[in-house]
Amino acid sequence: MLVDLDLLQSRPGAADFFGLGLAIGNPEIRMLDLVRAYGVIRNSGILKSLKFFPGQAQQIKTVLSPQSAYLIYDILVDPTARLFTFGNPAFFKTGRPVAIKTGTSTGYRDCWLVAVNAEFIIAIWVGNFNGAPTRALSGATACGPIFKNIIDYLEGYRNDSRIKAPNGIRRLLVCSTSGQATGENCPNSGYDLFSDLSREPEKCPFHRSSGETHALPSDYASWIKNRRRNIDHDPFSLSGNLSIGDPWQVRGLSPDVKAVSISSGPLLLKSEMPGTVYGGIKIISPHAGDRYVMSDSHDNFALLRALPEGSVTEVIWLINGREYIRTTPPYEAYWPLSPGRHRISALCDGQSAGEIEIFVER
Structure with missing residues (x-):
């Protein structure tokens, strides 16, 4: 631009x-x-x-x-x-x-x-x-x-100077909280402008049910986690009764769960459930090609964070082909850095995995 x-x-x-x-x-x-x-x-x-x-x-x-x-x-x-x-x-x-x-x-x-x-x-x-x-x-x-x-x-020398709206501008009613199209349970609303060239706004995800509690998609897990640091009773929760994990706590595997490991090549874990729509996990931290320089004055960690398509129970993280941790929403964990080139993978059932490579120097 x-x-x-x-x-x-x-x-x-x-x-x-x-x-x-x-x-x-x-x-x-x-x-x-x-x-x-x-x-x-x-x-x-x-x-x-x-x-x-x-x-x-x-x-x-x-x-x-x-x-x-x-x-x-x-x-x-x-x-x-x-x-x-x-x-x-x-x-x-x-x-x-x-x-x-x-x-x-x-x-x-x-x-x-x-x-x-x-x-x-x-x-x-x-x-x-x-x-x-x-x-x-x-x-x-x-x-x-x-x-x-x-x-x-x-x-003092001008008339009305408002720029007139062109054709193709719509005025739609949206939820005052989410900015999305209002649903029957949205308590407050207002009008906003949209272009005919853009998609129709989706229905408000905040107010899917009546009452004082609201179930949100897993995309909002970090937002909910930060809210709960300052308030005791939060009306927002994750849909599907998913729990919100602590990225500093590594959850070990139960005895009946086998650790995941891979060698190389593209990753794909498919659900056996019929009709599943397959998307892909995005690794949003670190970024592909990131280069870290370790410091001797403090511990060195990298934040792992993934964004799957839709709500899933857990995301499995692999470092250099071996399982490191399983994370619940917001699918975050901290990984202690070590020098070298590292392949980081994130996968879950029913979605093609995300994979990046980073470099760590001392």
Whole structure:
């Protein structure tokens, strides 16, 4: 997307060079290029070159669907969505709808604010010209008051500046807790916008039954585990009466269970139950190709975490072909690192196994 917006050159290794911060502003860009990119929201997904005088030809290309551009606008224009992070500062109060996005670079060097409506784009930068850090200023606190002065001036000369929704935008009733389509047991609901290009929202998984308790899929096991650290009586539990395990406790095998071991090659464990839909387990920690460097100052562990398709009683973990542990939801365990190349496998009944390889150095 950054390449499509002409914010980043398409060159080999660019993603690895900037790392995960690529998505939140690590690459250096010009303010003019940033203004041009935000114009995509105003122009129904079309990227236009900037026009500095009447009659100047503009180059254009489509980078987003009109529906996607409008949904981004609808998120950024919603003042309630900013409450959790910014509260309700006076400098964000406007007489007409305006989409606002702020940003702060690493070390508080740069403070940004971009605002968009149907008639104009405002871009503000606050910082030191020598690149020195500011005194912990953020995009909101540094640029917000400047934005307020500009928007108050412009609103005195403008009409309704709301960007109109394109065809293909639907307003659907969703559960206020899950954001999914409401069911008969959802206590609170509200409307949200969806594109005809997207899938229909699934039915709310939180409120499958009436009453004060709610059974959730195993995907929510970590969330429930963290909740129970702070509250005594939790209305949420896992469907199928699955228990939530402690990743620090290794559960040994019972005498009648034979340890699993494999040599090499693709893994597949199939259920004997007819009609089973086979999916695959995803190992989400560690990542394939991760490289660990052990420290002599403390114990060294790697978090094993898998995500099967659907709820299963347990996931079996194998290290270099030999069983290490069986985990209940959230299918997590800690493995003590040892130097070398290691093959980590996760499998359960009825699903093709996940497998990755990592490297550990001392």
